[in-house]
Amino acid sequence: MAETLILHHNDPSPFSEKIRVALGVKGIAWRSVHIPNMMPKPDVLPLTGGYRRTPVAQIGADVFCDTQVILAEIERIGPPPKLASGLDWAVNWWADRLFFHTTMPIIFGTIGDSVPEAFLKDREQLAGRPFDPKAMKAAVHPLKAQWRAQIGWLEQQLQSNAAWLSGFAPGLADVAAYMNIWFLERNLPDVAAELLQGMGETQAWKARVKAVGHGRSTELDSKAALDIAKAAEPRGGIDHDPTDPIGVAPGGKVFVMADDYGRDRIEGVLVAANPERIVIAREDPAVGELNVHFPRAGYFAGPSLSGPSRLGGNRGVGSVQQAHQRPPDLGRSS
Numbered sequence: 570m571a572e573t574l575i576l577h578h579n580d581p582s583p584f585s586e587k588i589r590v591a592l593g594v595k596g597i598a599w600r601s602v603h604i605p606n607m608m609p610k611p612d613v614l615p616l617t618g619g620y621r622r623t624p625v626a627q628i629g630a631d632v633f634c635d636t637q638v639i640l641a642e643i644e645r646i647g648p649p650p651k652l653a654s655g656l657d658w659a660v661n662w663w664a665d666r667l668f669f670h671t672t673m674p675i676i677f678g679t680i681g682d683s684v685p686e687a688f689l690k691d692r693e694q695l696a697g698r699p700f701d702p703k704a705m706k707a708a709v710h711p712l713k714a715q716w717r718a719q720i721g722w723l724e725q726q727l728q729s730n731a732a733w734l735s736g737f738a739p740g741l742a743d744v745a746a747y748m749n750i751w752f753l754e755r756n757l758p759d760v761a762a763e764l765l766q767g768m769g770e771t772q773a774w775k776a777r778v779k780a781v782g783h784g785r786s787t788e789l790d791s792k793a794a795l796d797i798a799k800a801a802e803p804r805g806g807i808d809h810d811p812t813d814p815i816g817v818a819p820g821g822k823v824f825v826m827a828d829d830y831g832r833d834r835i836e837g838v839l840v841a842a843n844p845e846r847i848v849i850a851r852e853d854p855a856v857g858e859l860n861v862h863f864p865r866a867g868y869f870a871g872p873s874l875s876g877p878s879r880l881g882g883n884r885g886v887g888s889v890q891q892a893h894q895r896p897p898d899l900g901r902s903s
């Protein structure tokens with residue numbers, strides 16, 4: 570049971586769909602906790618220390634923030650073949666950032682008028698700047714051409730005798746690219762059909778990825794997930810790289826925050842930092858002691874400037890109250 574992955578997700582979330590399909594590729598059993606698609610998220614933040622984005626995963630008392638580390642865990646616990654080969658992680662980065670930021674404004678620029686005000690306000694808080702469907706509307710036309718250009722790369726790869734972007738079996742490149750097509754198609758099926766015209770290999774591949782499914786999931790109540798965390802011990806044995814640029818030894822107090830949106834500052838005690846991930850220890854009355862894992866690409870991390878450097882005797886370090894602090898020196902205006 571300790572190695573069962575619990576996914577905190579919701580149906581419309583494209584990043585969640587990426588993980589659901591990755592679980593399908595590996596064919597592993599998982600537990601499904603449905604979380605709100607906007608704040609408040611009272612049963613998520615005690616696990617994450619303030620990270621609010623979707624999805625989040627949990628294995629016992631280890632919590633994984635961001636699809637990069639969730640995918641790395643799926644790779645670790647799932648059976649062969651490997652999910653990631655070649656430059657799949659770089660493809661995943663392109664799909665998360667560049668392709669997603671082409672897809673998302675096409676959707677919200679088109680349906681913006683019908684999006685509830687509360688959702689727009691939430692996304693404004695998430696982005697730290699206006700979430701402006703009117704500006705996105707103006708960008709829809711030029712972005713459609715850019716979206717199709719990126720689909721053209723998939724089409725070329727699939728024409729070169731490959732059933733999958735990752736090679737001979739479905740893998741990370743497939744689930745990452747698919748996420749964006751799924752997101753557009755779910756919200757704007759006509760636009761997706763228009764932009765996929767003539768992309769026959771991509772359409773056939775899309776059907777193959779869809780047929781992979783989501784693996785075997787069983788529902789779990791969000792409170793039960795908190796209880797599972799509380800009853801478990803954070804796992805050990807995570808490699809620390811003493812040459813890591815963070816320059817903090819395990820046991821030092823650190824912060825982690827996303828570099829793009831949802832830049833909530835998460836505080837904790839360094840467990841390990843390596844090129845793949847940074848793991849911090851936190852404690853919260855609702856869940857006890859946890860390890861919280863973040864990827865390195867796309868996150869700032871560094872020594873925490875204030876406060877004690879040890880977790881012991883300091884319950885609530887990195888607790889939800891600190892979640893919305895933004896260090897002025899690390900803010901990005903775009």
Ligand SMILES: N[C@@H](CCC(=O)N[C@@H](CS)C(=O)NCC(=O)O)C(=O)O
Nearest residue numbers: 582583584606607622623635636637
């Ligand atoms: N880099 C993150 C991005 C996740 C992300 O942007 N998720 C969206 C939903 S798909 C989100 O968090 N939206 C706000 C929310 O759900 O509260 C990842 O790979 O997990």
